[in-house]
Amino acid sequence: MKPSLHNSPSSEPPPLLRQRDYRLLWTARTISITGSEVSKLAIPLTAVTLLTASPTQMGLLTAAASMPALLLGLQSGAIADRLTRHRPLMIACELVSCAAAATVPLAWLFGLLNVTWLIAVALVIGAAGVLFKAANFPHLASVVPPAQHTEAMAGFHASYSVASVGGPGLAGLLVQVLTAPLAVLAEALSFLTSALLLRCIGTSERNEPASSRGMWRDVTAGLRAVLTHPVLRALLAAGVTINFFAMAYTAVYMLYMVNTLAIPKGLIGALVALSGVGGLLGAWITARLSKRYGENRILLVAVVFFPIEILAVGLLTGPLWWKLSLLTVTGTITGGIVVAFATCMGAIMLRETSPELRGRVNATTTFAVQGVLALGGLAGGVAADFLGLRPVILLCAAGMALSTIWIWTSPLRPHHRHPPTPTPPGPDLSLSTFMAQKRHL
Known part of the structure; x- marks a missing residue:
């Protein structure tokens, strides 16, 4: 493992784009988000065109994607704060999401696919996504020096912008060429690629896990x-x-x-x-x-x-x-x-x-x-x-x-006003990104 950039003897860190680990982290997120944009079209189209889903079923399918955030959102932060290393959890979440997405085309090929299956897949991927986001932000502080936090944040928001522009068009093309269920494979492959890229990050994590007093007290x-x-x-x-x-x-x-x-x-x-x-x-x-x-x-x-x-x-x-x-x-x-x-x-x-x-x-x-x-x-x-x-x-x-x-x-x-200078190791924090679209800030 190479040493953390925070402990680099150089007083001036190299530009972010020259930092291998940041490039890996940024690329992993961009690919994963783009794959998710594809599934936003492919999974509902699968339910409508192949499974003749009713309006109630479509409502349940839509709700399933956001339900984990309501059920696990607060607890996920407590879980992330208990970890010494965040990257293993992030990789595991991507692999679980990959496996869940891959079951959609497989179930369709074997004649097992139904709306309940799609709802279950949406719940699993949603839950994994909540845990991933909770671990991703603290992990960023391990990869990027404090002086470059804002630039790194801007790069991640650019990922969402890239996905919002290119994702729907790519989804439409894949659905047209491969059919909706097979297009979900793009999401599975994006999760797998993200996991592999995260695995290649070499920066060591040296987090001091917070002492736990129980889930409810941690959340409060x-x-x-x-x-x-x-x-x-x-x-x-x-x-x-x-x-x-x-x-x-x-x-x-x-x-x-x-x-x-x-x-x-x-x-x-x-x-x-x-x-x-x-x-x-x-x-x-x-x-x-x-x-x-x-x-x-x-x-x-x-x-x-x-x-x-x-x-x-x-x-x-x-x-x-x-x-x-x-x-x-x-x-x-x-x-x-x-x-x-x-x-x-x-x-x-x-x-x-x-x-x-x-x-x-x-x-x-x-x-x-x-x-x-x-x-x-x-x-x-x-x-x-x-x-x-x-x-x-x-x-x-x-x-x-x-x-x-x-x-x-x-x-x-x-x-x-706080000066725009590197922050010392002390009070620090983060927020998960707003979606870079005017419709869902």
């Missing part, structure tokens, strides 16, 4: 750490606010685009993909600006821009060319803003929490900001039935603006 320790720390509390509140109103907007987005703005259906997918392109640009710019201005300042500016696209969409009128032009510009900018915010949020959390609490604070924050998505979607749909589409979108813009209050009244303001 993570909750207490988030709620009592002024910076972490502000980040959590802003993330929950943004995600709630982002999902409320998503619930009515398609109806509004088609019925109110009369956007051709064939162009809506291209408009959504622009957020992924913007995310790539945002990752590139954030990695560079953070070195000059620091993560706090970028976060303070980024949060102000969150309502811009939703407000523009809510007020949009005029000819089709004008609508498309404005949606193209605002969609691309928002994709970049999402990645800039999420990147700096993760880096600040990594800086602010002690190493023995990283997994739990990460899991607590992820549980909250992802768990609120369902509530936001439900609220947006119900409100649109009573108020109409355009008023709900304007309300979402106003609600999104509330996140600015949480950030600007916190110690993240310039007079409390």
